[in-house]
Amino acid sequence: xxxxxxxxxxxxxxxxxxxxxxxxxxxxxxxxxxxxxxxxxxxxxxxxxxxxxxxxxxxxxxxxxxxxxxxxxxxxxxxxxxxxxxxxxxxxxxxxxxxxxxxxxxxxxxxx
Amino acid sequence: xxxxxxxxxxxxxxxxxxxxxxxxxxxxxxxxxxxxxxxxxxxxxxxxxxxxxxxxxxxxxxxxxxxxxxxxxxxxxxxxxxxxxxxxxxxxxxxxxxxxxxxxxxxxxxxxxxxx
Numbered sequence: 669x670x671x672x673x674x675x676x677x678x679x680x681x682x683x684x685x686x687x688x689x690x691x692x693x694x695x696x697x698x699x700x701x702x703x704x705x706x707x708x709x710x711x712x713x714x715x716x717x718x719x720x721x722x723x724x725x726x727x728x729x730x731x732x733x734x735x736x737x738x739x740x741x742x743x744x745x746x747x748x749x750x751x752x753x754x755x756x757x758x759x760x761x762x763x764x765x766x767x768x769x770x771x772x773x774x775x776x777x778x779x780x
Numbered sequence: 781x782x783x784x785x786x787x788x789x790x791x792x793x794x795x796x797x798x799x800x801x802x803x804x805x806x807x808x809x810x811x812x813x814x815x816x817x818x819x820x821x822x823x824x825x826x827x828x829x830x831x832x833x834x835x836x837x838x839x840x841x842x843x844x845x846x847x848x849x850x851x852x853x854x855x856x857x858x859x860x861x862x863x864x865x866x867x868x869x870x871x872x873x874x875x876x877x878x879x880x881x882x883x884x885x886x887x888x889x890x891x892x893x894x895x896x
Contacts, residue, residue, distance in 0.1 A: 672822075704887075711784070711871060711887035712823070758822050767813075767836060768885065770822030 670695040670761050672771035680777040681749050689744040689774050691733075691759030700762035701742040703733055706773075707755045715757075718742065729753070754778045782806070784888035786872050792894045798860035801891045805853070805874030812849055813885065814857050815871040823871055829855065862895045869893070 671694045681687055693699055700719055704712040716727025723735040733744045742759060756775045760768040785804040793799050805812050810831050815823035826845070828836040831852035840847065844863070849855040859866055869890040 677820075709889065711889045712873075712885075713887070714884050717884070760822075767825055767828060768823075770824070772820070772822050 670699075670763055670769050672759050672761050672769055674757075674759055674771035674774050676774045677772070678775050678777065680779060682779045683751050684748050687744075687746045687749045687753070687776070689757050689759075689776070691742045691744065691771060692740055693742065693759070693761045694740065695761050695763075699742075701733075701735060702760040702762065702768065703727065703731070703742075703744045704758045704760060704770075705729075705755050706758065712758065715744070749776075749778055751778045751780065784872055784874055784886050786870075786888035786891050788891055789889065790892050790894075792896065793862055794896050795864055796861040798858065799862055799893060800859075801857045801870050801872075801893075803855045803857070803872030803888060805855070805872070806876075806886055809874035809876050809886070810852065811875045812855050813873040813875075814847060814855070815873065815887075817869040817871055817890070819868070826857070826870075859893075862893070864895050867893055867895045 673692045675690050702717045703715040705715050706712045715731050716725050718725050718735045726732050731746050735742050756773045758773045759771045762768050787802050812829045814826040816826050817823040827840045827847050829849045832849050847857045869892045871890045873885045873887045875885045
């Protein structure tokens, strides 16, 4: 069975600092990987996705993620965090039929 | 273009009462999903529809939960009777591509249920 682990439940960074959110997955085949963001009281918004090809994918709001098959990881990065990035971030792996399995999420707090 | 619309946004009920949630997906999206998100956790799939057919409902607690998607558009998720452990946010999502992953899942804002 597939699974997703986000080791960090909470992360606090200063505004302007760089950010990396970790995601590890377990999946028997080539994974389809996603990062979603959820602001308080809102639904989930897709930041970026990896299907195949270039292992470094660019997303919206200045985010990027790198797929590393050898490490079973798909970490999310941003070079300079803005206060508006404070939210909860979910990594997900897809399987047949577009069914997504989500990780437990990482809550990002941004210090001024 | 309107996104996925869900109602109600918030619902507070006493245990053993029934509750229903409604979802209107993005126009033209043939695949609809219901997810449940417990506090501090990621969403978990309850049921997936392709048009009006439920193609994956293995995670739906069928003794108390039911869902329907009449005419392959709107969908309703019902809980009867509700239990304390059903308190969660119920998310609806829709997508255009049921088989590949080229299609993005678009989520509604969710319906937050509190069972007292």
